[in-house]
Amino acid sequence: MRKVNNKSIFVIITIIFYLILSLVLLINNFGNIYFNVVNPIFWIILFVICFCMFRNEYVNKKYKYDILQTVIITIVLCFILYYLLGFVVGFQDTPYSSSIKGILKNLWSFGIIIFFQEYIRQVLINRSRNNKFLLFLITIIFILADISKVIVSYKFDNSLKIFQFIVITLNPAIARGCLLTYLTYTSDYIPSLIYRLIMETYSFIVPFIPNFNWFLIGVVDIVLPFFVFVNSYRIFEKREEPKRKNRKKYKGILFYTPIFLVLTILIILVSGVFHYQLIAIASNSMNPVFYRGDAVLMEKLEKDEIKDIKVGDIIVYDHDGSFIVHRVIKKVETLNGTYLFKTKGDNNNGPDSKLVESNQVIGKFIGGLRVIGYPSVLLQEFLAKR
Numbered sequence: 001m002r003k004v005n006n007k008s009i010f011v012i013i014t015i016i017f018y019l020i021l022s023l024v025l026l027i028n029n030f031g032n033i034y035f036n037v038v039n040p041i042f043w044i045i046l047f048v049i050c051f052c053m054f055r056n057e058y059v060n061k062k063y064k065y066d067i068l069q070t071v072i073i074t075i076v077l078c079f080i081l082y083y084l085l086g087f088v089v090g091f092q093d094t095p096y097s098s099s100i101k102g103i104l105k106n107l108w109s110f111g112i113i114i115f116f117q118e119y120i121r122q123v124l125i126n127r128s129r130n131n132k133f134l135l136f137l138i139t140i141i142f143i144l145a146d147i148s149k150v151i152v153s154y155k156f157d158n159s160l161k162i163f164q165f166i167v168i169t170l171n172p173a174i175a176r177g178c179l180l181t182y183l184t185y186t187s188d189y190i191p192s193l194i195y196r197l198i199m200e201t202y203s204f205i206v207p208f209i210p211n212f213n214w215f216l217i218g219v220v221d222i223v224l225p226f227f228v229f230v231n232s233y234r235i236f237e238k239r240e241e242p243k244r245k246n247r248k249k250y251k252g253i254l255f256y257t258p259i260f261l262v263l264t265i266l267i268i269l270v271s272g273v274f275h276y277q278l279i280a281i282a283s284n285s286m287n288p289v290f291y292r293g294d295a296v297l298m299e300k301l302e303k304d305e306i307k308d309i310k311v312g313d314i315i316v317y318d319h320d321g322s323f324i325v326h327r328v329i330k331k332v333e334t335l336n337g338t339y340l341f342k343t344k345g346d347n348n349n350g351p352d353s354k355l356v357e358s359n360q361v362i363g364k365f366i367g368g369l370r371v372i373g374y375p376s377v378l379l380q381e382f383l384a385k386r
């Protein structure tokens with residue numbers, strides 16, 4: 001057993017060394033050569049090494065087909081919902097080349113690596129099933145392998161880019177990495193392989209995708225692993241133990257799932273994809289209508305609806321990239337048919353220094369939720385200080 005563990009440690013150290021070398025030297029200096037040649041060859045070689053060392057140590061897990069079926073059904077249902085939402089937000093062309101040559105190139109650079117990585121993940125997890133630290137370490141190194149291909153392209157020169165990296169890269173990679181470790185632990189590499197092949201290569205093949213903004217894409221990339229995990233967990237636990245022993249576990253899932261759905265709805269509202277949007281309030285300028293840390297619900301306005309704004313309405317407008325939520329105290333029609341609005345915070349001593357133009361108006365205040373905007377306000381202030 002000690003000898004086998006040493007083999008696993010050798011593979012783990014090899015991957016860690018390669019990831020460090022990639023981040024420090026290879027990706028920045030070799031670019032396309034790294035993605036098209038170096039990276040695929042490394043994982044192919046490591047796959048061959050692992051196959052030779054562990055080929056007689058396969059662990060046959062009896063629930064792999066049930067979990068595989070669950071993974072596929074969950075992904076299909078999520079894809080149906082994903083593209084149905086596209087009819088609400090619109091569609092856009094896929095950012096990748098749709099030519100046969102372009103598809104094959106992307107599949108070689110990114111798709112083919114998935115098979116080798118998932119096989120390697122499986123043999124490492126099989127030899128580390130009773131070692132929680134090694135399971136944790138394996139999960140971390142594959143998360144790093146996941147984000148290493150994009151992290152060097154980020155320029156962390158402002159708080160927004162840091163936040164974008166967390167939302168669309170880091171958080172989804174963590175959720176995906178934990179899910180893949182769980183799927184491999186409870187079945188084998190086939191469910192995790194199918195999951196990754198579908199989720200990471202479909203955009204290379206399809207001609208168009210829903211026009212979601214970056215925030216909502218990050219949310220989707222966290223929500224899907226959660227639902228795959230919940231469904232896989234139910235299958236595995238149901239087979240492993242008698243139902244009467246799992247009632248508390250199922251109650252736990254049933255308790256947390258509605259909370260997760262409510263949080264998901266709130267996040268979607270914050271993303272601004274649909275007609276209504278939640279905005280966190282960072283000041284007390286509109287006391288007592290709403291306070292710092294509250295979240296206000298805004299109804300977006302089309303250009304032809306801006307003319308219907310009346311004195312006394314509370315509007316949301318863009319001021320140098322920030323949302324301001326103030327009351328209209330005067331409305332002026334210009335010669336070209338557009339409108340100017342004088343605004344004022346109810347708690348401020350005087351009106352805002354500049355008139356608000358029609359093209360600055362985003363929406364109109366329709367209600368508020370107490371306190372729930374505080375996390376967003378605190379995060380923005382923290383990032384602004386960095």
